[in-house]
Amino acid sequence: MWAQICAEARDAIAGEPLLGALVHGGLLHHDNLQSALAYRFALKLNSGEMSEQLLREIADAAYAQRPELVSAAEADLRAVYERDPATHRMIQPLLFFKGFQALQAYRIGHWLWTEGRRDMAYFVQMRCSEAFGVDIHPAARVGQGVMMDHAHSIVIGETAVVGDNVSMLHSVTLGGTGKADGDRHPKIGNGVLIGAGAKVLGNISVGRCSRIAAGSVVLSDVPPCKTVAGVPAQMVGDAGCTDPAFAMDHLIEVTGIDGDNA
Secondary structure, eight states, rough: OHHHHHHHHHHHHHGGGGHHHHHIIIIIIIISHHHHHHHHHHHHOOBTTBBBHHHHHHHHHHHHHHTTTHHHHHHHHHHHHHTTTTTSSSSHHHHHOOHHHHHHHHHHHHHHHHHTTTTHHHHHHHHHHHHHSSSOOOTTTEEEEEEEESSSTTTTTTTTTEEETOEEEETTTTOOSSSSOOSSEEEEOOTEEEEEEOOOEEEEOOOTOOOTTTEEOOOOOOOOEEETTTTTTEEEEEEESSSSHHHHOOOOOOOOSOOBBB
């Protein structure tokens, strides 16, 4: 993967020399994906309150202690490359797509949380929200191979769980239903597709390989391999395929008043 990224980077510079400094600094200056990810994390999240150097040290420590964070980033990168029709090169998510970059920032924040460095984890959450418009609580658990397409205004709560190979679009909320403490956020199974603007609320389960239609408000459990839609969401049929998160098919077949399918 890294060899492909570097080849694409050189091609990008040949096609647009004005991006040379950006591409060299972000990619070709580094020996591996781990180093490039740490650099991007520090570059994007630094502020007057926390220097780029300190953030780089945090990221380097995270990747050194938890190599699986790099494996998760690789899976996330493949997810965007394979599922987003606007992605034609591996370098695009690394350099330009805030959904991918926000997810990697969350992963470092989650590492800080599990290390007991909770105030620093909250700082990463705050900066991620400010920089990318993506607010993921550092205690939430997110699997790998996840794609957050466009990613604007995504919110994932403290006790939420997101499985592997999930795809979600902008303005998705995995939230609670009030101010009660404890386990209060959704559990999203593997391979689920969540449409734009969908709200999944409460300590409920969304079964594997299900689809949540755009704009839906889900307040109760969703069985595996089903499609739900509406406010409040109701089951409207099967998922339509075995892997909706990979297929990215948001169309729903409904039956009209005259009995014809639309």
